[in-house]
Amino acid sequence: MAEIGFSQVKKRYGGTQVIHGIDMQISDGEFIVIVGPSGCGKSTLLRMVAGLEAISEGEISIGGQVVNDLEPKDRNIALVFQNYALYPHMSVYDNMAYGLKIAKLSRPEIEERVQQAAKMLELAHLLERKPRQLSGGQRQRVAMGRAIVRDPGTFLFDEPLSNLDAKLRVQMRLEIKQLQRSLGTTSLYVTHDQVEAMTLADRLIVMNAGVAEQIDTPMAIYDRPASRFVAGFIGSPAMNFLAGRVGEGGRELRLEQGMPLRSGSLNLGNLAGQPVTVGVRPEHLQVVAEEDAEMHLQVRLVETLGADSLAHGHLVPAEEQPNGTPEDILTLRLPGVARIAEGDRLPLRAAEESLHLFDRESGWRLADV
């Protein structure tokens, strides 16, 4: 059994704090993905679980046991590295068997475990090869195999797919997911790729600058991002952000460029008069008849992707703006091949419940409308 518990986990390098107190409980068998931009502390967090980085403050427990002072080998974990970290002078078989040999397992037992893992990963015909004789995808599988043979309580993955080309990445992503499903092993997976994060995770941890900004299921994070950062990081193309302000009395929301949104129907009394950032996903903007429009998009560039089309441009202000006011950039996503051309002026409306309001200063979520 391997529940993992984090309690006020912090990490400092000298005077710099890189992780600011993580609290979380992971249940047995869960697939957790830690996602965030480079330098956000996600790998550090994983390496603290693995025992490769010391924990400056707080506690990490695995299977109910506090592991702060345990050696990596005593934590019942396996780690798959970004660059695979295969021993270059050992055969595939020896790479997988090395940890078992050190653990003094019997020879037949090692043989059985390695063969079983190799079969599962379709590596059986490669066992005698050296890592340099393998393709990137095969090396990746060996790295996975090395983790599987240990039969650990927890799998740790440190950006395992980022060295593969796009097609292989999709394929390996599916295999990892299936493998985890069938083994039922608790997994902690670090990536900067939000598609990987969304597709793999039971629950996601979105990290930014050493803080876990949101911990939830992928769809919950997509639907109700906890902060402007999370909203911008999850979802592709990224969410549009427009400067807005809640009207007096909280009955209406108005963009700083002039247009009223959702006028009259709102109940934001606690936010009355507050400056906000209004977020709306490109796929939630709809082209509507002129009289229903909440805003207008001046199209500058159209990207046709086949399944859908993206129109990039800027928000048309309701009234004359002083020179030097930054334009609000807007992206619109339409299904299929849209008949839009550069220079078009499109009347738009945001779908119901698709506007996210964030505090202009702190970026934390205020409301959905």
Next chain:
Amino acid sequence: MIEHRPWLVWLSHGVLLLGVLIVAFPIWIAFVASTHAASDLASGVTPLLPGGYLFENYARALGSGHEASGAVPVSLMMWNSLVMALAIAIGKIAISLLSAYAIVYFRFPFRMLCFWTIFVTLMLPVEVRILPTFEVVADLGLLNSYAGLSVPLIASATATFLFRQFFLTVPDELVEAARIDGAGPLRFFKDVLLPLSRTNIAALFVILFIYGWNQYLWPLLITTDESFYTIVMGIQRMVTVADAEPQWPLIMATTMLAMIPPVFVVVAMQRLFVKGLVETEK
């Protein structure tokens, strides 16, 4: 090359052949001299073609040696040289591997002091501090011994530096993987680091073997007992006597024998030799 001027190519070959001849000339002369009878050389100029005493001269050199210089058989001197060269090469590699490993893979108090203590030796060739070093070896009672011949030359900053550089290029993830696999420091050293260093060790071995074999001043100083003479210094002893009674064929046969092992090593392991040379000078 870019130009299609055949004469340039011929010129290049010509210059190269000339270079090869110049480089080989002294060896040819030595070889020729080693195949003649002493009387052939006693008067007049060295001939340019080999004579008929090849086996006789070499057999005599290897067997009984040069009587006038104390009659140490060359075979014994070659054996001493071999012991010394192997001891120096293996010893240097062993202690350098260990110390480089400690410096790269551990953090401990006085680490930088240890590092610099070792690296100062890079600046102090044996030639500039021969007298005090000699005294130390004499005080330790190591004169006329294999230990005295090799141990003082075993400390080498160059080899430590080379291994340190190499260890730094070994990906950190391998240590991490080994730790997760449960390998401790010694196990990681034996199972991962040593096998990865194989080529570097071999390349360094070639260079250090030659270095050890070619030692001259040091064995000259600390051996007075003929049974510890090495071949390179033994030649000098023969030459000194040769002024009185020149035994040129014997001396040249010894010279040839002194060159054969290191030259063989260089030519046979050319690729490793070049690698070792380039790496040690980085």
Next chain:
Amino acid sequence: MEKRVVFRHAWLPYLLLLPQLAITLIFFIWPASQALYQSVLRQDPFGLRTSFVGLENFARLLRDPLYLDSFQVTIVFSIAVTALSMGLALLLAIMADRVIKGATSYKTLLIWPYAVAPAVAGVLWWFIFNPTIGILSYGLSLVGYDWNHALDGGDALTLVIIASAWKQISYNFLFFLAGLQAIPKSLIEAAAIDGAGPGRRFWTIIFPLLSPTTFFLLVVNVVYAFFDTFGVIHATTNGGPGQATTILVYKVFSDGFIGLNLGSSAAQSVVLMLIVIALTVVQFRYVERRVQY
């Protein structure tokens, strides 16, 4: 550069360092400090009393015409050895870089003198130049030059220069060839398209790009000529005739072991150490520069 992950162990690193440190302290640091210590002492002629004399040994050295003479010999000797071996090596490396067929065979045929001990190299050339039976001295006598390195200081110096340079050619050749082969062929082709002939290409493209190698070899060769050539001289001329081939390293040896003038020998050792340290610093600075290229 440091490792991100390290092992933690209380005594293992010290144990690993022990052999190296012990040998370094006993055979390097201690003798070197002895040399420093003795360089400020003087023994009376019978070796009975030792007194502190400060920098007097150094002052004496600088006043000693024999020492200054030896300095001069060393400088002439190192310049000649460096120029001769590097010049020939560069010429051969350029030619070997030009020919496509047989380049590796030439390489094999040119590198092996590296393996010849300096003392052996000295003996080889000493034999060739032997005034009575040497083949080159015979050749010289045919053109009217009476070679005798046992009597003529110039001949003796020439002999040790040739022997020392000969041994060093292979080393320089290897590094020059590696340097030449590292120059991108596209640069040379571009210059050729710009209309530069082979000679012009060499001086305007190849030689400047080769300058890091050249500078590196310059330092290495000077170090070689200063210190590693002891064997060449000791096995052949013994520093003579007169002082004609007494380079500094040889003088430390002869004053210390034959003259038994410990204070002076120690002071000379200290001077040599300073020279080595200066050369090493130059080399290290250069190495750091090279990293940035």
